[in-house]
Amino acid sequence: MSPQRTLLSALQSVGSNKLRSLLTLLGIVIGVAAVISLMSIGRGVQESVTSFIQELGTNTLFISPSGGSLTLDDAYALVDPVLAPSVDKVAPEINSFGDVTTIDDFGARSLSVGITGVTPEYQDVRDYRVANGSFISIPHVSAASDVAVLGSQAAVDLFLGRNPVGQTITINGRKMTVVGVLESRGGGAFGFEDNSVLIPITTAYRRIGADRSVEGTVTVDTISVLVGDVDNMERAEGEVSRILRLRHRITDEDDFEVRNQQQALEAFQDTTQAFVLFLGSIAGISLIVGGIGIMNIMLVSVTERTREIGIRKAVGARRWDILSQFVLEAVLLSLGGGIIGVLLGMLVAQGMNVTLLAQEEIRTVVSTDITALALGVSMLIGLVFGIYPAMRAAALHPIEALRYE
Amino acid sequence: MIELVNVTKTYRMGEVEIGALRGVNLTVYDGEMVAVMGASGSGKSTLMNILGCLDVPTSGRYSLDGVSIGRLSDSRLAAIRNRKIGFVFQSYNLLPRLTAELNVELPLLYARKGGSARLAREALGRVGLADRTGHRPTEMSGGQQQRVAIARALVNEPSILLADEPTGNLDSRSSLEIIELLKELNQQSGITIIIVTHEEDIAGFAERRILMRDGEIVNDERVGTE
Numbered sequence: 001m002s003p004q005r006t007l008l009s010a011l012q013s014v015g016s017n018k019l020r021s022l023l024t025l026l027g028i029v030i031g032v033a034a035v036i037s038l039m040s041i042g043r044g045v046q047e048s049v050t051s052f053i054q055e056l057g058t059n060t061l062f063i064s065p066s067g068g069s070l071t072l073d074d075a076y077a078l079v080d081p082v083l084a085p086s087v088d089k090v091a092p093e094i095n096s097f098g099d100v101t102t103i104d105d106f107g108a109r110s111l112s113v114g115i116t117g118v119t120p121e122y123q124d125v126r127d128y129r130v131a132n133g134s135f136i137s138i139p140h141v142s143a144a145s146d147v148a149v150l151g152s153q154a155a156v157d158l159f160l161g162r163n164p165v166g167q168t169i170t171i172n173g174r175k176m177t178v179v180g181v182l183e184s185r186g187g188g189a190f191g192f193e194d195n196s197v198l199i200p201i202t203t204a205y206r207r208i209g210a211d212r213s214v215e216g217t218v219t220v221d222t223i224s225v226l227v228g229d230v231d232n233m234e235r236a237e238g239e240v241s242r243i244l245r246l247r248h249r250i251t252d253e254d255d256f257e258v259r260n261q262q263q264a265l266e267a268f269q270d271t272t273q274a275f276v277l278f279l280g281s282i283a284g285i286s287l288i289v290g291g292i293g294i295m296n297i298m299l300v301s302v303t304e305r306t307r308e309i310g311i312r313k314a315v316g317a318r319r320w321d322i323l324s325q326f327v328l329e330a331v332l333l334s335l336g337g338g339i340i341g342v343l344l345g346m347l348v349a350q351g352m353n354v355t356l357l358a359q360e361e362i363r364t365v366v367s368t369d370i371t372a373l374a375l376g377v378s379m380l381i382g383l384v385f386g387i388y389p390a391m392r393a394a395a396l397h398p399i400e401a402l403r404y405e
Numbered sequence: 406m407i408e409l410v411n412v413t414k415t416y417r418m419g420e421v422e423i424g425a426l427r428g429v430n431l432t433v434y435d436g437e438m439v440a441v442m443g444a445s446g447s448g449k450s451t452l453m454n455i456l457g458c459l460d461v462p463t464s465g466r467y468s469l470d471g472v473s474i475g476r477l478s479d480s481r482l483a484a485i486r487n488r489k490i491g492f493v494f495q496s497y498n499l500l501p502r503l504t505a506e507l508n509v510e511l512p513l514l515y516a517r518k519g520g521s522a523r524l525a526r527e528a529l530g531r532v533g534l535a536d537r538t539g540h541r542p543t544e545m546s547g548g549q550q551q552r553v554a555i556a557r558a559l560v561n562e563p564s565i566l567l568a569d570e571p572t573g574n575l576d577s578r579s580s581l582e583i584i585e586l587l588k589e590l591n592q593q594s595g596i597t598i599i600i601v602t603h604e605e606d607i608a609g610f611a612e613r614r615i616l617m618r619d620g621e622i623v624n625d626e627r628v629g630t631e
Contacts, residue, residue, distance in 0.1 A: 001514045016502050311498045314459065315557065316487020316515040318480040398459045402498065 001321050010328040014336075021333060024297045027290025028337025028381065029344060032374045034283035036345025040364035041352065042276030048362045049268060058262045060125065061225040061237060063244070068255025072201065072218035074247055075119075078225060083243055086236035088228040091125035092220040093118050094204040098172045100197055102158045111157055114196040115171060117204020117220075125226040133165035133180030136200050144202035146176040152184040153194035171197065172208055233260055280370070284377070290337065291381035298330050298389035309393050310401025323394040330386020331379055338378030342371055407433040407456065407565065407597070412465030414451050414620075425451040427620040428465070435564065436595040438588065440608035443617035449601050450569065452617065456599065457490050457567050458482045470564060487516050491558025495570035497550040499542040505529060505553045506538040512561045528556040532586060548579030555586060565597045566590070572607055584610050 001009070014021050063070065075092035078084055094117035101110040122128070123135045131152065140147050148169060155164045155178075164178045176199065185193045199208070205218045227236040237258050244256055302309070309322055349364040357363065414426040426448050433439055443449045454460040455467060458474055461482075467474045469489060477485070491512075492498075499508045506525050513521035529538055532552040542550050551571060558566050568587065572580035584600075588610050591598045602608050609628075616624035 002517055005514050012502065307498070308500055311500060312511070312515075313483065314457070314486060314492050314498070315512040316483050316561075318483040318515070320480070321515060399454055402459075402494070 001317070001325075006321075006324055006328055010325055010332055013325075013329055014332050020297065021336075024293055025290075025333050025337030025340065027293040028287065028334050028378050029290075029341040031283060031285075031287035031290045032338050032341025032378055033344040033348060034286055035280050035374050036342055036366060036370065037348040037352070037364070038279040038283050039276055039370045040345070040349040040366045041362075042272065042279050043365040043367055043370070044357075044362045046269065046272040046276065047365050049272070050265065053261060053265045053268065058265060059227045059230040059233065060261050061227060061233070061240060062259045062261070063223040063225065063240065064221070064257050064259070066255060066257040067253070068248060069219045070221075070223055070244075070256060072205075072220055074244060075220060075223045077243055077247055078223065078240055080243065084236070084239040086227055086229070086232040086239055087225055089121045089125050089226040091119060091122040091224045091226070092201060093122060093222050093224070094201055094218075095221045096204065096208065098197075098208065100154070100158065101170045102167070106160070109158055109160075111154060113151075113154055115204065115208065116196055116198050117201035117208070118198050119201050121226075122198070122224070125224045128185075129183040130180045131183040132163065133178070135180055136198060140179075140200040141202050144206050145200055146174065146203060146207065147179045147200065148176045149180040149182060149198040150178055151182050151194045151196045151198075154197055155181045157195075169197075171199070174207055176203075230262070233262060287377060287381055290378075291334065291385040294330055294333055294382060295385035295389060297333075298326065298386055299392070301329075302326065302389050302393040305393075306396060306401050306404040309396050310398050310404065313396070313398035314402060319394040322396075323390045326390030326393045327383065327386045330390070331382035334378045334382030334385075335375070338375045341378065342374060345374075406435055406470060407431070408466070408468045409455075410466040412455065412462045412467055414448075414455060414460070415463045424620050426455070426462070429620075429622055431615070431622060431625075433565075433597060433599065435597055436591070437613055438591045438598045438611045439600070439613045439615060440611035441599060441601045441615045441617060442603070442608055447617040448620040449617045451620075453567055453569050453599070453601055456565070457492060458485050483515075487512055488561060489564050491555075491561070491563040491566045493551070493554050493558050493566065493568040493571045495573040497542070497547075497554045497574075499550055499553055499557075501542050504539050504541055505534060505545070505556075508542070508553055509557045509560050512557060516561055518561075524560055525556075528560040529553070531559065531590075532556045546579070547575050548582055551575065551579070551583050552586065555583070555590075559590065559594075559596070563596070565599065568598065568600045570601055570603070572602070572604065580604075580607065 070092070072092055075090050078087055078090045096115050097112065098115040099110055099112050101108055118136055119141055120136055120138055128135070130149070135149055136147065139145070148171065150158065150164055158164065158169065159167065164181055167178050168175055169178060170176070201220065202218065225236065225240060227233055237260060240258055241254065245254065248255055312322060346366050349366050352364055409429050409431040412426055412429045413424065416423045416425055429452065441449045441452065455462055461475060469485065472485070474485070500511070506522065506529065509528050510521045510525040513524055518524070526535070526538055529535055532555050534549060534552050534556065537545065537549060542553070545553070571587070572583055575583060584607050587598055587600070590596055600607065600611060608614055613625070613627045615622055
């Protein structure tokens with residue numbers, strides 16, 4: 001029989017017993033829907049954290065002290081077109097926490113936030129945009145001026161929607177003038193960046209910070225290095241390490257650590273991928289159960305239709321004709337279940353966004369590769385679990401099959 | 406032409422061997438209409454199964470239109486059933502979910518013949534059911550169902566038509582119509598027809614009668630119908 005006619009005949013047969021077909025494919029429907037919805041949560045978590053890491057920049061190196069200390073001069077030494085041609089921009093920073101207060105006609109408001117001492121390069125390296133006013137400038141850094149740039153949320157909390165630029169705030173008891181407000185970074189999984197206050201790195205060290213080195217140099221907590229081309233990450237890492245080892249006169253263990261955002265991202269993706277696959281394979285077990293359901297019903301169907309098989313053989317059906325007809329019926333059942341399951345899974349994933357995850361930053365992601373995989377697997381299950389009943393049908397002897405009541 | 410030479414068929418039931426056919430010699434020429442009679446257990450069903458290539462002989466030789474059937478594979482046997490043989494059964498054996506037209510079309514589909522729907526309708530026309538093509542078996546009388554079965558047997562233009570008690574489930578009027586239809590087909594198209602029957606008046610339409618007993622042909626006579 002031609003493939004089209006076999007398909008038509010199988011469709012007819014599946015359609016002629018609607019309730020039974022529906023119940024049979026329910027197992028596959030539930031399995032596929034579980035795979036799609038569970039994996040959509042996994043993918044959602046993955047995307048949300050990945051986007052956060054990418055916001056930090058995958059072409060950024062982070063240098064932090066490890067046993068020694070890093071200074072502002074170390075940072076400036078990395079800006080060297082000869083020894084470090086891959087390095088584009090360098091941004092040292094000093095991190096601390098502090099109390100920020102404002103007093104106005106509505107009373108005093110206080111905020112406990114992260115205070116970051118930065119240089120002008122910090123804006124480019126961390127990709128910040130200024131919504132209002134200006135960023136920390138070079139004169140601010142050289143003069144250790146008492147100026148501050150507010151994160152968007154901090155600005156709202158302190159000034160309740162009024163323009164903060166030109167206003168005065170107090171940080172750890174020292175009066176500072178607000179020169180700018182940053183655009184919201186939003187979206188990211190952790191919104192703390194909008195809640196910070198930036199001041200000149202020299203101000204942070206000399207006016208706010210507690211410890212100073214004897215030589216009068218400024219020690220910093222982290223140096224972020226922007227690499228011009230993401231393909232040069234490893235080279236840049238080598239250049240940075242060489243310069244710092246020379247400056248620190250190191251022959252054995254480094255007293256600093258260079259971290260690569262790309263590596264962190266890859267490590268994270270490996271972990272979540274395993275997590276997503278784990279969720280998927282748990283759901284996949286229900287697909288196997290669904291497959292056994294199909295096999296069961298196909299065996300019943302072969303027995304019920306013994307006479308039909310006998311008639312078909314008598315008028316000239318070969319083994320292959322009977323085999324392909326029954327396998328196709330099983331595949332249609334499982335594929336039908338797969339398609340309904342995908343739709344149901346998408347519905348569940350959407351439903352979770354407005355219920356379970358409504359308050360979260362995570363959104364479920366139904367990706368095409370998982371959808372294709374689920375459909376492929378459900379088809380394969382029909383094939384695997386349909387082949388045995390079909391072989392039994394094909395092997396029936398025509399005379400015995402015709403005699404069957 | 407059908408040629409059976411010393412054909413035996415033995416069934417094994419546990420330890421016991423049952424000889425369903427014990428050395429049958431039979432030649433049926435093209436265009437003959439033969440009635441096979443005999444008590445149940447006489448071996449006439451086994452003979453029909455072997456003639457219809459649904460089963461193969463234990464020993465002996467069976468050749469159909471010069472092709473030796475003895476050691477053919479399953480799929481070759483299926484192809485021969487498809488092209489050379491048409492079956493008509495006592496209980497019609499139509500597929501209940503399919504319309505008359507689709508039932509008749511079935512052998513053509515397995516033969517992968519083009520224009521099968523048209524050929525199926527033509528075959529239904531030949532048995533007088535041109536206006537019933539869209540009906541399902543459950544919507545037809547026994548006589549009509551048997552006509553559909555005859556159309557299905559004819560549609561692929563086989564050389565033999567095997568009818569196993571074709572009127573066994575029918576009332577006498579329908580029986581007469583069916584046997585007259587078979588006779589007409591035999592005379593008009595020259596198709597070889599072999600009918601197994603219990604009924605004397607049905608056998609009376611055939612020009613040759615074979616009587617079987619205990620797996621052997623005990624009587625083979627030509628009756629002049631002209």
